[in-house]
Structures are given as C-alpha cells and as structure tokens.
Amino acid sequence: MENIISGIAYVLGDNIDTDQIIPAEHLVYSTSDKEELKNYGRFALSGVPVEQAGLPEGGKNFITSDDYKSQYSIIIGGSNFGCGSSREHAPLALSVAGIKAVVAESYARIFYRNSIDGGFLIPFESPMKLNCAINTGDVVEINVEENTIKDLTTGFRYSLNSLGSVYEIAQAGGLFEYARKSGMLEK
Amino acid sequence: MGMTITEKILSKSAKRLKVIPGENVWLNVDVLMTHDVCGPPTIDIWKREFGKDAKIWDKNKLVIFPDHYIFTSNPHANRNVELLRQFASEYQLPNYYDVGTDRYKGVCHIALAEEGYNVPGTVLFGTDSHTCTSGAFGMFSTGVGNTDAAFILGTGKIWEKVPESMKFTFDGVMPPYLTAKDLILQILGDISTDGATYCAMEFDGEAIHSLSVYERMTLTNMAIETGAINGIISVDDLTREFLSSKCRQDYEVFYSDPDAKYLNKYNYDVSKLEPLVAKPHSPDNKDTVRNVQGTKLTRCYIGSCTGGKITDFEFAAGILCGKTVKAPTFIVPGSTLVAKQLEERKLNGISLKDIFLNAGCNLAQPSCAACLGGPSDTFGRAVDGDTVISTTNRNFPGRMGSKKSGVYLASALTVAASAINGVITDPREFIL
Numbered sequence: 001m002e003n004i005i006s007g008i009a010y011v012l013g014d015n016i017d018t019d020q021i022i023p024a025e026h027l028v029y030s031t032s033d034k035e036e037l038k039n040y041g042r043f044a045l046s047g048v049p050v051e052q053a054g055l056p057e058g059g060k061n062f063i064t065s066d067d068y069k070s071q072y073s074i075i076i077g078g079s080n081f082g083c084g085s086s087r088e089h090a091p092l093a094l095s096v097a098g099i100k101a102v103v104a105e106s107y108a109r110i111f112y113r114n115s116i117d118g119g120f121l122i123p124f125e126s127p128m129k130l131n132c133a134i135n136t137g138d139v140v141e142i143n144v145e146e147n148t149i150k151d152l153t154t155g156f157r158y159s160l161n162s163l164g165s166v167y168e169i170a171q172a173g174g175l176f177e178y179a180r181k182s183g184m185l186e187k
Numbered sequence: 188m189g190m191t192i193t194e195k196i197l198s199k200s201a202k203r204l205k206v207i208p209g210e211n212v213w214l215n216v217d218v219l220m221t222h223d224v225c226g227p228p229t230i231d232i233w234k235r236e237f238g239k240d241a242k243i244w245d246k247n248k249l250v251i252f253p254d255h256y257i258f259t260s261n262p263h264a265n266r267n268v269e270l271l272r273q274f275a276s277e278y279q280l281p282n283y284y285d286v287g288t289d290r291y292k293g294v295c296h297i298a299l300a301e302e303g304y305n306v307p308g309t310v311l312f313g314t315d316s317h318t319c320t321s322g323a324f325g326m327f328s329t330g331v332g333n334t335d336a337a338f339i340l341g342t343g344k345i346w347e348k349v350p351e352s353m354k355f356t357f358d359g360v361m362p363p364y365l366t367a368k369d370l371i372l373q374i375l376g377d378i379s380t381d382g383a384t385y386c387a388m389e390f391d392g393e394a395i396h397s398l399s400v401y402e403r404m405t406l407t408n409m410a411i412e413t414g415a416i417n418g419i420i421s422v423d424d425l426t427r428e429f430l431s432s433k434c435r436q437d438y439e440v441f442y443s444d445p446d447a448k449y450l451n452k453y454n455y456d457v458s459k460l461e462p463l464v465a466k467p468h469s470p471d472n473k474d475t476v477r478n479v480q481g482t483k484l485t486r487c488y489i490g491s492c493t494g495g496k497i498t499d500f501e502f503a504a505g506i507l508c509g510k511t512v513k514a515p516t517f518i519v520p521g522s523t524l525v526a527k528q529l530e531e532r533k534l535n536g537i538s539l540k541d542i543f544l545n546a547g548c549n550l551a552q553p554s555c556a557a558c559l560g561g562p563s564d565t566f567g568r569a570v571d572g573d574t575v576i577s578t579t580n581r582n583f584p585g586r587m588g589s590k591k592s593g594v595y596l597a598s599a600l601t602v603a604a605s606a607i608n609g610v611i612t613d614p615r616e617f618i619l
C-alpha cells in the first residue's frame with residue numbers, strides 16, 4: 001500500500017448497495033480471464049440512479065464511452081457503503097475500473113472484508129460524512145500514515161479513522177499475502 | 188461477566204475459553220457453502236493461491252448448491268454451473284447438488300436446513316450474505332466473499348471480529364395476520380439498514396419460540412439487512428424436533444448467560460404490531476400496510492430464501508383458496524422439497540399447488556429466480572414501470588430486475604391478499 005493515494009474523487013450518497021456497484025446480471029463474467037474481467041470495470045456503478053451519480057449535481061457517468069477504466073480513482077461515500085450481497089465482484093469491479101480507495105462514514109461488513117482480504121482497494125472510514133464536503137471532480141490526496149484526506153481543489157483537510165487491526169492485512173496486500181508473511185501459509 | 192450464545196460458539200470454534208467483542212480471532216469452520224455465482228471465482232482464487240497441489244481442507248464440509256442463475260439461456264451463467272460440475276466431479280465432492288438431476292435442491296439457505304447441514308453450536312460460512320439464515324438453529328453462520336471462502340477452502344480457517352450482541356425480545360401471542368416477516372420489517376424500520384452493523388442479532392421471547400423453525404429462518408435471514416454479522420435463536424423443543432429427522436450428528440446446545448452483555452435490548456409485544464411493508468427502495472423504508480393500501484400493483488411475487496419456504500406458501504394458500512388473482516402472480520418454491528410439499532399438502536381437500544393454479548398464479552421451478560433480477564429471461568423478473576409486492580428480502584433499486592421498477596417487501600399473507608385485489612391490501616381483510 002502506498003502512503004499517499006491521490007486522484008480525482010467521485011462522490012456518492014448513503015447506502016450504496018452492491019447491486020448499485022455491480023448489478024446482479026453482470027456477475028456471470030469470468031474473474032480470471034483478463035479480457036472478460038474488463039466487463040466488471042465497464043459496468044462498475046452502473047446501477048446507481050442517474051440523479052445520484054457523481055454528487056452534488058449527479059448525472060456524471062463513472063465510466064464514459066465503452067471504456068472499462070474510470071477517470072476517477074477515489075470514491076467518497078456516506079454511511080453503510082457496500083451494503084447488500086456478499087459479492088466480492090463489488091470491490092473487484094471498482095478496482096478493475098481503477099478505484100484505489102473508498103472513503104465512507106461506515107461500511108457493510110462483507111464489503112469491508114472483501115476490499116481488505118481481496119486486496120482490491122483500501123476502505124477508509126471518516127469520522128464525519130465527507131460526501132457533502134467533497135465534490136465529484138475534486139482532486140484529493142489520502143495520507144495513510146497521517147490518517148488524513150486533503151481536498152486539493154478546496155484546500156480543506158479532513159481526518160480519517162486509523163485502519164486499526166486490518167492495517168497489516170491491507171499493508172500486505174490481502175489475506176493470502178498476509179498469511180504467507182506471518183507464516184500461517186507456506187510461501 | 189457472562190457470555191452471549193454467539194460469544195460461546197465463537198469461543199468453541201476458536202478453541203478459546205472466552206472471546207471478547209471487538210477482538211479478531213481465527214475460527215475453525217465446520218461447513219463452507221457456496222453456489223453458482225460465487226463458487227467459480229472462489230475456486231479460481233483457491234487454485235491461484237494454493238497452486239497445482241491445492242487441497243480441499245475437508246471435502247465432507249464443503250457443500251455446493253447451484254441455485255441462482257440456473258434456468259436461463261445465458262451462456263455465461265450456464266458456464267458457471269458447468270464449472271461447478273467439473274470441479275465436483277474432479278474432486279469427487281460428496282455434497283454437490285447438481286441441477287438437472289434428482290439431487291437438485293434449490294435455494295441454498297433452505298436446502299442447508301432441509302439437508303441437515305444446520306447443526307446447533309457449529310460455525311458455518313457461505314459465499315452468500317444470507318448465510319446468516321442458518322442462525323435459526325442456534326449456530327453461528329455468516330456470509331463472506333470469494334477470497335475468504337478460498338482461504339477456508341484451503342485451510343478450514345478464517346479470521347473474524349467478535350461481534351457485540353443486540354437482543355430483540357418479542358413477547359405475546361402471534362395474531363393470525365402477523366408473520367415473522369412483519370417482525371423483522373418492524374426491527375428494520377426501527378434500527379435502519381445499518382442499525383446492527385457488525386453486531387450479532389439475538390432473537391428471543393415467547394413469540395419467537397412459538398414460531399415454526401421455518402418462520403424463525405425469516406428473521407435470521409434478514410439479519411443482514413440491518414448490517415448484522417449473524418442472527419441467532421437458541422435451540423428449543425421445536426428445533427430439536429425439526430433436527431431429529433435431519434441431523435446426522437450429536438450437537439452441543441448453547442444459551443446466553445443471564446448476565447451476558449448486550450450493546451442494547453429491544454422489546455416488543457407482538458399483539459400490538461400490525462402487518463407492514465418496506466416501500467421502495469430500501470428494506471428499512473417501513474410503513475403499515477394500512478397506509479399504502481390501494482397502491483396499484485403490476486406484479487406479485489412469492490419466493491426466495493426469505494419468503495419461499497413451505498410455511499410462506501401455507502400462509503398464501505390460506506388466503507388464495509377459492510379466489511382468483513387480479514395482478515400477475517409468480518410463485519417460486521424455495522426448494523424441490525417445498526415444490527413436492529406444494530403437491531402433497533392440502534387445504535380443504537385441494538393441494539396448495541392447485542390452489543395457486545386455480546387462482547391464476549404462475550408457478551416456476553425452485554431457484555432464486557427474480558429475487559435478484561438475474562439474466563433477462565429470468566422467471567418473474569421486474570420490467571420498466573413495474574410495481575411489485577414481494578416476499579423477498581431486498582428492494583434496492585433494480586434488485587428484482589429493472590432499475591425503473593419499485594418493490595414493496597411484505598409477508599406472504601399480505602402479498603396473497605394484495606394479489607386478489609390487484610392493489611396493496613391488508614391481510615386482515617381476508618382473515619377473520
């Protein structure tokens with residue numbers, strides 16, 4: 001995990017469920033075939049209602065044209081991000097689209113675990129809702145050691161909660177890497 | 188300080204005397220369940236990480252049910268089932284229930300109960316968020332993603348943060364117009380979709396223990412809708428009776444200590460509750476059926492792991508017997524056993540199946556069907572402009588198909604009453 005994670009922010013509302021992140025009809029693509037995998041990026045966040053896509057204005061496509069990579073690399077959510085199903089395809093889809101981190105006030109347990117254990121992205125918790133403070137298109141910079149996020153567009157800096165006990169798994173790059181490093185699994 | 192039932196089971200699984208909420212522990216898993224959507228990617232990760240000599244930690248503890256996308260012409264979906272089939276035959280898996288054979292079961296959470304995999308005091312993980320359903324049997328069960336499942340598949344172990352517990356006590360005698368679905372919708376409305384995030388939900392009280400085991404599964408099934416890690420109900424005589432014909436092993440029964448610590452406690456008197464719905468587009472968007480009475484419907488749906496159990500169809504048949512439906516109504520049995528029971532069980536001398544057919548309902552083969560939308564040819568899938576009333580557990584935007592549809596969640600009684608009138612209807616209109 002890099003200490004500085006920076007990029008353009010894509011802002012969403014509360015309760016972004018896994019059907020909005022990757023609608024169920026797209027769960028059929030192979031996750032090991034490189035070409036097919038791109039579909040997960042292509043349809044990432046395609047279930048978000050238009051008016052809530054890219055707040056505060058909405059109507060901003062996360063993926064433009066036929067591409068599978070987004071111009072955005074950090075998502076700012078509200079409370080209960082990733083609620084709903086256990087599909088690991090959700091953090092996977094965001095990661096294929098180029099998302100490196102999500103910042104939200106709170107997460108649903110399975111999405112949080114999947115993000116960390118699968119090494120897809122880093123789910124940061126913010127003590128207050130940042131989805132009303134940061135706008136879609138702002139350039140933001142997360143400092144992992146300092147537990148802060150800075151909005152370079154507005155100049156404001158906000159604190160983040162520390163990753164706590166999952167830091168080591170995130171730092172290793174996922175559950176399997178962590179288990180190998182700590183001697184639980186053979187190298 | 189005493190321990191809750193969840194803490195006791197996790198202690199046993201972690202081989203510890205005691206566990207404390209908030210700490211991470213490594214658990215020994217008793218059963219791992221997967222299905223056609225998450226099984227193939229789990230197997231991919233397991234192969235990638237454990238290499239050519241990847242070994243399944245214990246074949247007898249792995250259970251696989253194709254159930255999600257199975258009656259479809261979608262080639263990708265069918266490929267997933269084919270991958271499971273190959274995997275099961277390559278590794279000679281004893282607990283694979285292939286579609287198209289007489290071993291086929293249907294929706295995983297119902298099949299786990301029917302096939303005796305739910306064992307009190309044990310720990311079950313599944314690649315499906317509603318794996319918490321099995322908690323109705325006094326066990327710890329929860330959903331995980333593919334990486335965690337692949338880790339379990341190779342090691343039999345997984346880390347978990349010990350949850351704090353919340354207690355929900357329901358007292359009083361259940362009125363005939365109320366079901367477990369109304370109780371959980373009440374809780375959801377009160378604590379919202381993240382009200383129990385990372386907590387254990389413990390259900391107790393005389394009303395809970397008067398419910399059939401299948402009804403209890405409706406409560407534990409929807410524990411995840413509040414963000415809970417698990418839902419749990421302690422074992423009683425009804426559980427023991429249910430297990431006597433199914434469970435092949437001895438089991439250990441745990442109860443919460445009287446001085447166990449809870450994050451908070453909620454108490455309800457069921458005689459004061461009334462039939463509820465969750466309005467579009469969230470399971471916590473609670474309202475009374477009375478308040479939305481008259482809302483025009485284009486589709487009624489009875490099915491899924493929450494609302495496709497035999498008890499749900501008994502509720503619905505009681506209302507639909509001798510009546511006809513005004514709105515298109517879709518009936519999806521949760522399992523092949525439920526489908527069989529629909530033919531065997533009778534009301535006023537007519538089988539439940541015939542009651543539904545005579546009422547003008549459409550009947551499908553057991554599977555998840557339109558509960559999660561699925562490929563475009565999925566039975567009962569919601570289309571643009573639909574207003575659906577459904578016994579399923581989620582009504583997020585697009586969950587049952589089109590993003591331009593709205594879904595009301597309700598009990599089988601309320602769905603059946605609404606089907607007759609073609610508009611949302613309080614079941615009390617048909618229950619004297």
Ligand code: SF4
Pocket residue numbers: 255294295296315317490491492493554555558559579580
């Ligand atoms: S019936 Fe619905 S909720 Fe239950 S396992 Fe199937 S898709 Fe999930």
